[in-house]
Amino acid sequence: MLIFLLRRLVQACFVMIIISIISFAIQDKLGDPVQQMVGMTVSPEERNQLRNELGLNDGFFSQYWRFAKGAIQGDLGTSYYYKEPTLDVILNKLPATLELAFCAILIIVLVATPCGVLAAIKPKHILSRLLMIVSSIGLSVPIFIVAILMVYIFSIELNMAPSFGRGQTTEVFGLWESGLFTKDGLKHLLLPSLSLAIALMPIFVRLIRAEMMEVLQSEYIRFAWSKGLSAPRIYFKHALKNTMLPVITVGGIQAGTLVAYTILTETIFQWPGMGFLFMDAVNRVDTPLVSAYLIVVGGIFVITNTLVDLIYGLVNPTVRLASHGL
Amino acid sequence: MKIKVMITCCLALILWNQAAATTLRMAFDADPVSLDPHEQLSESTLQFSHLVFDPLIRWKQNGQFEPRLATKWQRLDAQTMRFYLREDVTFSNGNPFSAKDVVYTIHRLKRSPDFRAMFDTIDAVSMVDDYTIDVHTTYTNPLLLNIMTYVFPLDKTFYQGHDEIIKYGETFASSHVSGTGPFILMNRELGSRMELKRNPNYWDKDTAGNVDQIILTPIHADSTRLAALLSGDVDFIFPVSPIDIERTKKIPGIQLVTLPSTRILLLHMNQKRRVELQDVRVRRAINLAINKPLIVEKILKGYATPAGQLSPDRFLGHINGLEPEYNVSKALELMKQAGYEKGFRISMMAPNNRYMNDEKVAQAITAMLARINITVDLKTLPKAQYFKEFDNRSADMMMLGWQSDTMDSNNLFEFIIACTDAKTGLGAYNASEYCQPSIDDDIRQANREMNPERRLRLLQQIERTLYNDAAIVPLYWQSLIWAAKDNVKIQDIVNDQNYPHLGDLFIEKQ
Numbered sequence: 001m002l003i004f005l006l007r008r009l010v011q012a013c014f015v016m017i018i019i020s021i022i023s024f025a026i027q028d029k030l031g032d033p034v035q036q037m038v039g040m041t042v043s044p045e046e047r048n049q050l051r052n053e054l055g056l057n058d059g060f061f062s063q064y065w066r067f068a069k070g071a072i073q074g075d076l077g078t079s080y081y082y083k084e085p086t087l088d089v090i091l092n093k094l095p096a097t098l099e100l101a102f103c104a105i106l107i108i109v110l111v112a113t114p115c116g117v118l119a120a121i122k123p124k125h126i127l128s129r130l131l132m133i134v135s136s137i138g139l140s141v142p143i144f145i146v147a148i149l150m151v152y153i154f155s156i157e158l159n160m161a162p163s164f165g166r167g168q169t170t171e172v173f174g175l176w177e178s179g180l181f182t183k184d185g186l187k188h189l190l191l192p193s194l195s196l197a198i199a200l201m202p203i204f205v206r207l208i209r210a211e212m213m214e215v216l217q218s219e220y221i222r223f224a225w226s227k228g229l230s231a232p233r234i235y236f237k238h239a240l241k242n243t244m245l246p247v248i249t250v251g252g253i254q255a256g257t258l259v260a261y262t263i264l265t266e267t268i269f270q271w272p273g274m275g276f277l278f279m280d281a282v283n284r285v286d287t288p289l290v291s292a293y294l295i296v297v298g299g300i301f302v303i304t305n306t307l308v309d310l311i312y313g314l315v316n317p318t319v320r321l322a323s324h325g326l
Numbered sequence: 327m328k329i330k331v332m333i334t335c336c337l338a339l340i341l342w343n344q345a346a347a348t349t350l351r352m353a354f355d356a357d358p359v360s361l362d363p364h365e366q367l368s369e370s371t372l373q374f375s376h377l378v379f380d381p382l383i384r385w386k387q388n389g390q391f392e393p394r395l396a397t398k399w400q401r402l403d404a405q406t407m408r409f410y411l412r413e414d415v416t417f418s419n420g421n422p423f424s425a426k427d428v429v430y431t432i433h434r435l436k437r438s439p440d441f442r443a444m445f446d447t448i449d450a451v452s453m454v455d456d457y458t459i460d461v462h463t464t465y466t467n468p469l470l471l472n473i474m475t476y477v478f479p480l481d482k483t484f485y486q487g488h489d490e491i492i493k494y495g496e497t498f499a500s501s502h503v504s505g506t507g508p509f510i511l512m513n514r515e516l517g518s519r520m521e522l523k524r525n526p527n528y529w530d531k532d533t534a535g536n537v538d539q540i541i542l543t544p545i546h547a548d549s550t551r552l553a554a555l556l557s558g559d560v561d562f563i564f565p566v567s568p569i570d571i572e573r574t575k576k577i578p579g580i581q582l583v584t585l586p587s588t589r590i591l592l593l594h595m596n597q598k599r600r601v602e603l604q605d606v607r608v609r610r611a612i613n614l615a616i617n618k619p620l621i622v623e624k625i626l627k628g629y630a631t632p633a634g635q636l637s638p639d640r641f642l643g644h645i646n647g648l649e650p651e652y653n654v655s656k657a658l659e660l661m662k663q664a665g666y667e668k669g670f671r672i673s674m675m676a677p678n679n680r681y682m683n684d685e686k687v688a689q690a691i692t693a694m695l696a697r698i699n700i701t702v703d704l705k706t707l708p709k710a711q712y713f714k715e716f717d718n719r720s721a722d723m724m725m726l727g728w729q730s731d732t733m734d735s736n737n738l739f740e741f742i743i744a745c746t747d748a749k750t751g752l753g754a755y756n757a758s759e760y761c762q763p764s765i766d767d768d769i770r771q772a773n774r775e776m777n778p779e780r781r782l783r784l785l786q787q788i789e790r791t792l793y794n795d796a797a798i799v800p801l802y803w804q805s806l807i808w809a810a811k812d813n814v815k816i817q818d819i820v821n822d823q824n825y826p827h828l829g830d831l832f833i834e835k836q
Contacts, residue, residue, distance in 0.1 A: 035714065041444070046439055148553075155559075272515075
C-alpha cells in the first residue's frame with residue numbers, strides 16, 4: 001500500500017511537471033494580456049513598457065524558471081484580472097463546482113444504477129428497450145443543446161427554475177459558501193446538475209447493463225439460482241457488486257469528462273465555479289490563472305485516479321495494489 | 327413571547343422594506359475590472375463611473391451637453407475655460423465636494439496611462455475659489471468640453487496619499503470607492519455580481535429615477551443573458567445578439583430599444599504588404615464590390631447604418647450624400663484597367679467575438695470579393711488573439727471597429743488614418759499603412775481650430791480625400807441594442823455611448 005502510494009507520488013510529480021510546461025507553453029498562443037489591461041488609445045510604447053514590467057518580454061525559459069520557483073513554494077502566480085493569488089481565486093470557486101459535480105454524480109448514481117439493472121434483468125421489457133433508445137440519443141446529443149433546451153422549457157416556458165447563477169448561499173462551518181441548504185440555492189442547482197448528469201448518464205446505464213448481463217451468465221450466479229437464493233439477493237448482493245468494478249474504473253476516467261463538461265455547463269448557466277472561471281480567464285488572456293487552473297485540474301485527475309485504484313481494492317480484495325497502477 | 331413579537335416585527339419590517347424597494351436586476355456582457363475609474367478606459371469602467379460618480383458634464387441623447395457637477399462654464403480666453411461647480415454636493419462617505427476635488431481628479435487623470443492621451447491637452451488647472459476652477463490648455467482646444475465629460479470628481483481627502491494607478495495589482499483605489507453619484511456600491515464579487523443601493527443624499531432631487539437598488543450580473547453568453555430576461559430573472563440586458571432580435575420582439579412584456587452608435591466598422595487594405603493595393607483603382611474596386619446595405623440588412627438584421635465614410639452623421643466631419651456605392655460591373659472594369667482582370671489572392675483577418683456578427687460579415691465580404699476575382703484567405707480569431715495580430719499587421723486586410731472617445735471625427739482620423747508615428751501614438755491603428763501628409767496637416771489644424779465653420783471644412787476635407795483615395799473600406803455604424811421588461815423605462819436613459827444614466831431610470835410599479 002505504502003509502496004503503491006510512493007510510486008504514485010513520483011508519477012504524479014512527473015505528470016505535474018509536464019502539465020506545467022505545457023500550460024506555460026500555450027500562454028503565448030492565448031493572446032496578449034497587456035491588450036486586455038489597457039484601453040485602445042494607449043500607445044504601443046507604453047504597452048511595451050507594461051509588458052517589460054510584467055516580465056513578458058523575457059525568454060520562455062527564464063519565465064518558466066521564475067514560475068517554477070514560485071510554484072514549488074505554493075505560489076502559482078497572481079491573476080491579472082482578480083489581482084489575487086491564482087490559487088486563492090481557484091479555491092474560492094472550487095466549492096461551487098464541487099457541489100455541482102456532487103449533485104450530478106448523485107443523480108447519476110440514483111438513476112443510472114436502477115436503470116442499468118432493470119435493462120440487464122429484463123432486456124426484452126418495453127421499458128428497457130425505451131431506456132436503450134433514450135440512452136443512445138443521450139450519448140449523441142451535445143450537452144449544450146440539452147442545457148439550452150432545459151433552460152427554454154423549465155425556466156422560460158414553465159418558469160419552474162431560475163436560468164442562471166447560484167442563488168442564495170449559506171456559509172457552512174465557516175469553510176465554504178454552500179447552496180445546498182437553502183431552497184433558492186437548490187432551485188438554482190437543479191438545471192445545471194441535471195444537464196451535467198444527463199450528459200454522463202447514458203454511458204453508465206449502458207455500462208452497468210452490459211457488465212451485469214455478463215455477470216448474470218457466470219457460473220456462480222447459476223449456482224446461486226440452483227441453490228434457491230431469492231432473486232433480489234442474487235441481483236443486488238452477488239451480481240451488482242461484481243458489476244461495479246469496471247463501472248468504478250470508467251467512473252474514474254469519466255471524472256475527467258466531468259471536469260470538461262462542467263466548463264460547458266457552468267458557462268451556459270453562468271455558474272460561478274472553476275469551469276466558468278477558466279473560460280473567463282481564457283477570454284481575458286489571464287495567463288497565470290489559465291496555467292494555475294490546468295495545474296489544479298491536473299492535480300485533481302491524479303488524485304481521483306489514485307482514489308479509484310484504492311477503492312478497487314476495497315470492492316475486490318483480490319486486486320493487489322502493489323502490482324497495479326504502474 | 328416578547329422576543330417572538332419583536333422577531334415578527336423585525337421580519338415584517340424587513341419584508342415591507344423589500345416590497346417597497348424598487349430593484350433593478352441587470353445583466354450586461356462585462357463588469358468593470360476595477361473600482362478605480364482611472365485604471366482602464368473601457369465601456370464597463372465608464373458605465374460604473376456614471377453610477378457611483380458624477381461627471382462635470384455629460385452628453386444628452388440629442389448630442390448636447392448637460393450640466394452635472396459643473397453648473398455652467400464660460401470661455402475666458404482662447405486657451406482658458408472657467409467652470410462653476412455645484413455647491414450642495416457631498417461624497418458618499420460624507421466628505422463635502424469642492425473645487426479641490428476636481429483639480430485633484432484632473433491631475434490624477436493626467437497620470438493615468440489610459441486617460442493621459444486625452445488630458446495631455448490640459449496644462450494647468452487652478453482653483454479660483456471653493457466652487458470655481460479655471461482649466462488652461464496648452465493650445466487652443468475645440469474639444470475641451472467633450473473631454474470634460476470624462477472628469478468624474480474623486481474624493482481628494484479619501485484617495486490622496488494612496489492613489490497610485492497600477493494595472494496588474496491591488497491598489498487602494500481599485501478596491502475602495504467614494505463618489506458623489508446616484509448609487510453607492512454595497513458589495514462586489516468580481517466577475518459575477520455587483521450590488522448598489524441608491525445614495526439617499528444625492529443632490530439631484532428632480533430626477534424621475536426611482537431605482538433603490540441595482541444588482542448587476544455580467545453574463546457573457548448571449549443565449550444565457552437573453553434567457554435570464556425571458557425567464558424573468560433579470561429586468562434589463564445588453565447586448566442582444568442580432569439572431570435573437572426577431573424572437574425577442576415577439577415576446578409580450580419585453581421591449582427592444584435600439585440607437586445607432588458612433589462605432590464605425592471598417593476594413594484596412596495594407597498598402598505596404600501588397601503592391602496591388604497601392605493602386606487606387608483596385609482599392610476603389612474593392613469598395614464597389616462590397617454590398618454594405620445587403621450586409622446590414624441580411625447579417626445585422628438592419629441594426630446598423632451602411633457607411634460611405636468614417637464620421638457618423640452626429641460628427642462634425644460627416645458629409646451628407648456620401649453614401650456607399652455598390653457596383654460590381656464598375657468594379658470589374660476598374661480591376662481590368664489596373665491590370666488585374668484575373669484577380670489575385672489576398673489574406674484577411676477578422677475577430678469572431680468582438681463586434682456584432684463580425685465573423686459572418688467577414689465571410690460575406692470574402693464571397694463578395696470573389697465576384698471581382700479576388701480570392702480571400704480568411705482567418706477569424708477570438709478578440710484576445712486578434713488584436714495581437716492586428717498590432718503586428720499580419721494580414722493584407724484587417725477588420726477594425728472604432729468608437730471615438732471624444733465624439734468627434736478627428737479622433738477617428740488620428741488613430742486610424744494618420745501616418746503611423748510610434749512616438750506620438752498617431753496612426754496606431756492604421757493597418758492600411760496609408761500615409762497622406764496633407765491629411766496629417768489637416769488633423770493637426772483641426773485639433774486647434776476654434777472656428778466651427780473652418781473646423782467643419784477641415785474635417786470634411788479629410789473625409790473627402792479618404793473617399794477619393796479609397797484609402798479604407800468603411801462598412802457600417804453598428805447599432806446598440808438593449809432589451810428590458812416593459813415597465814422598465816430605458817428608452818429615456820440609454821445613449822449612443824452606452825453609458826445608461828441609471829440614476830434617472832424610472833421603473834413602473836406593477
